[in-house]
Amino acid sequence: MTGKITYSFTAAVWQHDGPGGWYFVTLPQDLSTELRSLLRAEEEGWGRLKATAVIGKTEWKTAIWFDSKKAAYLLPLKSDVRKKENITLNQTVIVVVIV
Numbered sequence: 001m002t003g004k005i006t007y008s009f010t011a012a013v014w015q016h017d018g019p020g021g022w023y024f025v026t027l028p029q030d031l032s033t034e035l036r037s038l039l040r041a042e043e044e045g046w047g048r049l050k051a052t053a054v055i056g057k058t059e060w061k062t063a064i065w066f067d068s069k070k071a072a073y074l075l076p077l078k079s080d081v082r083k084k085e086n087i088t089l090n091q092t093v094i095v096v097v098i099v
Contacts (some may be wrong), residue, residue: 005038005043007031008096014078023077023087025095027064032072035064039099049073054096056085064097 011025027035035049043049047066052059058081064073075097077087087093 004095004098005035006098007035007091008094009093010092013082013089013091019055023082023089024074026070026094027073027075027097029072032066032076035073035099036066047073049099051075052098054098055081055087055093058084064099086088 007027007090009028009031011027013023013025016022016024039049043066044063047068048063049066051062051064053062053075055077060081062076062078064075066072067074075095081087085093
């Protein structure tokens with residue numbers, strides 16, 4: 001598939017319980033289902049799909065990861081992004097993902 005697809009959604013920030021405690025937002029189920037059906041062939045290992053993300057004024061290159069338990073993609077939120085945008089745990093944020 002060529003070109004880029006842009007999705008915008010709101011989601012609550014959560015933290016993984018494991019070592020390192022990464023922060024994430026979960027893409028909505030309907031968007032995840034659509035993305036998986038359109039772009040699954042472009043996924044790399046472990047369901048990784050390259051993306052650009054935007055929250056507030058901060059844009060960064062990243063990847064979203066398919067979580068089979070949630071049947072949805074997860075977007076990791078880097079520490080520097082959280083600091084720049086004053087993002088805290090459980091906060092609801094507006095996210096733009098471009099794949």
